[in-house]
Amino acid sequence: KAGVTQTPRYLIKTRGQQVTLSCSPISGHRSVSWYQQTPGQGLQFLFEYFSETQRNKGNFPGRFSGRQFSNSRSEMNVSTLELGDSALYLCASSLGQGVRSYEQYFGPGTRLTVT
Amino acid sequence: AQTVTQSQPEMSVQEAETVTLSCTYDTSENNYYLFWYKQPPSRQMILVIRQEAYKQQNATENRFSVNFQKAAKSFSLKISDSQLGDTAMYFCAFPLFTGANSKLTFGKGITLSVRP
Numbered sequence: 001k002a003g004v005t006q007t008p009r010y011l012i013k014t015r016g017q018q019v020t021l022s023c024s025p026i027s028g029h030r031s032v033s034w035y036q037q038t039p040g041q042g043l044q045f046l047f048e049y050f051s052e053t054q055r056n057k058g059n060f061p062g063r064f065s066g067r068q069f070s071n072s073r074s075e076m077n078v079s080t081l082e083l084g085d086s087a088l089y090l091c092a093s094s095l096g097q098g099v100r101s102y103e104q105y106f107g108p109g110t111r112l113t114v115t
Numbered sequence: 116a117q118t119v120t121q122s123q124p125e126m127s128v129q130e131a132e133t134v135t136l137s138c139t140y141d142t143s144e145n146n147y148y149l150f151w152y153k154q155p156p157s158r159q160m161i162l163v164i165r166q167e168a169y170k171q172q173n174a175t176e177n178r179f180s181v182n183f184q185k186a187a188k189s190f191s192l193k194i195s196d197s198q199l200g201d202t203a204m205y206f207c208a209f210p211l212f213t214g215a216n217s218k219l220t221f222g223k224g225i226t227l228s229v230r231p
Contacts, residue, residue, distance in 0.1 A: 045219075100148065106159065108158070109159070
C-alpha cells in the first residue's frame with residue numbers, strides 16, 4: 001500500500017498570506033489528523049477529520065481550518081499567516097474506528113516558513 | 116486527567132549497546148493501545164511498536180521491545196544492539212479518551228543519540 005503523502009513538501013510564504021496544505025491518506029483509512037510541530041512547543045494536535053466531518057479539534061485559533069473530501073483526502077488552510085506559524089505540519093491517517101483506530105501513520109510533512 | 120509523560124529529554128548510547136527509554140501515562144481505561152514512534156532527522160514519523168493493554172506479553176519488533184507495566188502505568192522502549200540509524204527523537208503515544216473526542220496524545224519526546 002502507498003503511504004501517506006503530503007504536498008507541498010516545502011513552502012515559503014509572507015505574513016498575511018494564506019496557505020493550503022494537502023494530505024492523501026493510506027487507502028482504506030478514513031481518519032486524517034493534522035499536527036503542528038515546532039522546536040519550542042513540540043507536537044501539537046490541530047484537528048481530526050473522519051468521514052468528511054471534523055471529529056476533534058485542538059486549541060488553535062480559527063485561522064486554522066481544514067476539510068476532508070469523500071475520498072478521505074484532507075486539506076488544511078491557514079489564513080492571515082503569522083511568523084509563529086512557521087513549523088512542520090504533519091498529517092497522519094488511521095482507520096478511524098475499531099480497536100486499532102488510534103494507530104496513526106504519518107506523512108513526510110510540509111515545512112512552512114513564514115517571512 | 117489523562118497524560119503521557121516522558122521525563123528524559125535526551126539520552127546517548129554507544130553503538131551496539133542497549134538503551135531503555137521511559138514513558139508513563141495515566142488513564143482509567145482498561146482496554147487501549149500504546150505506541151512508540153520514531154522521528155529521525157528526516158522528520159518522517161515512523162511507528163516503531165504497539166502494545167495492547169489487555170495482553171500481558173510485552174510486544175517485540177526485531178531489536179525493539181517494550182516493558183509494559185500496566186499497574187504502574189509504565190511503557191518503556193528497549194532498543195537492543197543500537198545502530199547509528201536509531202539516532203532519532205522517540206515519542207510515546209496513548210489515546211486520550213474523552214468520549215467522542217478521543218485522540219492520540221504524544222509525550223514531549225526523547226532525543227536519542229547513538230555514538231559510533
